[in-house]
Amino acid sequence: MSRIDKMSILGVRSFGIEDKDIQVISFFSPLTVLVGPNGAGKTTIIECLRYATSGELPPGSKGGAFVHDPKDAHETDVRAQIRLLFSDVNGEKVTIQRSMSCTQKAKNYSFKSLEQVITRIKDGEKVSLSSKCGDMDREMISSLGVSKPVLNHVIFCHQEESNWPLSEGKALKEKFDAIFAATKYIKALETMRQLRHKQTQTVKECQVELRYLKQNKEKAQQIRETVATKEAQLMASRDSVQQIEDRITPLENQLTDIDTKLGKVMKLDNDIKALESRKKQMEQDNKELEETMEQVFQGSDEQLQDVYQNHQRTVKQKERRLADNQKELEKAGRECQRLNRVKADLLVEQGRLRLEADRHMDNIMTRDTQVRSLSSYLGLEGYDRPPFSDLQLDSFHRHVTERLEQEKETVSQVMAELQEKEQRKQQSIDDMRDKKTGLERTVELKRDLQGKKQQELRDIRAQLQRLEGSSSRLQELESELAKVERELHSTIQSSNVEELKNEVGELQREKTDLDHSQRRLDKEMEMLNTHTTARTQMDMLNREKVSKQRGEFPEKELTSGFNLDNFELPLPGIL
């Protein structure tokens, strides 16, 4: 069984933040009783025990209320630390240290959970485990052998939450479920049920698959047997094929011999047939010769042989002549073809030339017409009746060339004159352009001057308007001044110089005062003008307001006028 030995507290709630403020509480067996007046810190000790063991902060202290108030400590940043020494379920000594900080911000506090360290003594050496809160809480639960809900709701139940056994059914059940870890069992049971369901499903699927696999296996067996039979058949067939092939080879050789012999036989047969037909032909020729023969040669065989040879020579000569003649005939035929082609080309050329001749005639006629018209235009005589001879044409050409030269000269003269004129015009255009630029610049300057003058005029008008108000007062003052000056004059005449000087000084001072008052009055006038404008605006706004209340004006008109937000009220006492 685990047991808590000691706990030190620093910077939690009313516990101080300095090292000297560390409080160490020792716990006794079998019972420790905390006694003290209200606000002494009993609850804080229980809260610290709860936080150290389960990592749970007291209710309502998330914003840093669990840490000593930085305002009380006159610090911006306060650190708190709780250390707990306890024996774990195995009786080994374990220390847990949890730290927090609270920083004072402009409006609130910021709470931060800092380092968490568990230290054990293993084989005489200290082993520290620094880890995140979640891991630390799990480690504490396994070390203490008590679940978190038991720590929070039973052992270190906060006094503010101590009446949870009286809470309503659902919350109570949840608490009990958490304390007795029933939720875990329910979850485990649910998980087991789901697992069982899944496994049953898997078994069913596996059984179905097994059936299929068995069928497949039987099929595979059958196929394997069939394959073996077929392979044996194939082997047997291969042997028989080999045997047949062995027998076929000599037969093929024999067949080749037979083919060769058959070819020879057929050739001989053809020879026989040819000889027979030749024999028949010769017999027939013989017969024909016998029939056509007029007289039978009566000489000897040698004579016949001579005659025959002579005849043969004559025949050969004739054959040669025939061949020569045929060659010549072929040559003549080729020449004839070539000549025909030449004839065709010549015919084409003839047609083309005829066409050209026609065109030439047309050109001549056109030329003559043009010569006639040009001669009449140029006033040349002797070119009225075409056709014209070469002589006539030459003289016409000469005349025309002369006239052309004359015209060219005239044109060049005219061109020179025109160029001269153009240069003069260009010069005058340039002058005009310069003048125009100068005038434009002058106009611009005048316009600027006009603008400035207009501005000045506006200023003067404004000044005049301002002065108009005070002009009457000015007139009064001027008349007063004139009166005073008259008085001064009369007094100078009637008084001595010293008195007069004094009086003059006084009057000058008075004048200065009057000047001041005049300026002040001017300012007042200006102000009055401003206020009059403001009043007019105010009246307008009031009128608009009244009209709006009556619903006379449309929305647009109401919003497009003065903005009431920007409107400044006139100075009090003036209006």
Ligand SMILES: Nc1ncnc2c1ncn2[C@@H]1O[C@H](COP(=O)(O)OP(=O)(O)OP(=O)(O)O)[C@@H](O)[C@H]1O
């Ligand atoms: N954040 C804080 N900073 C400084 N002091 C605090 C802070 N929070 C509470 N305190 C002070 O700590 C004390 C509270 O102590 P605690 O509630 O533990 O006393 P208690 O002995 O349990 O009192 P009770 O008998 O009334 O329950 C009060 O004096 C309170 O003013």
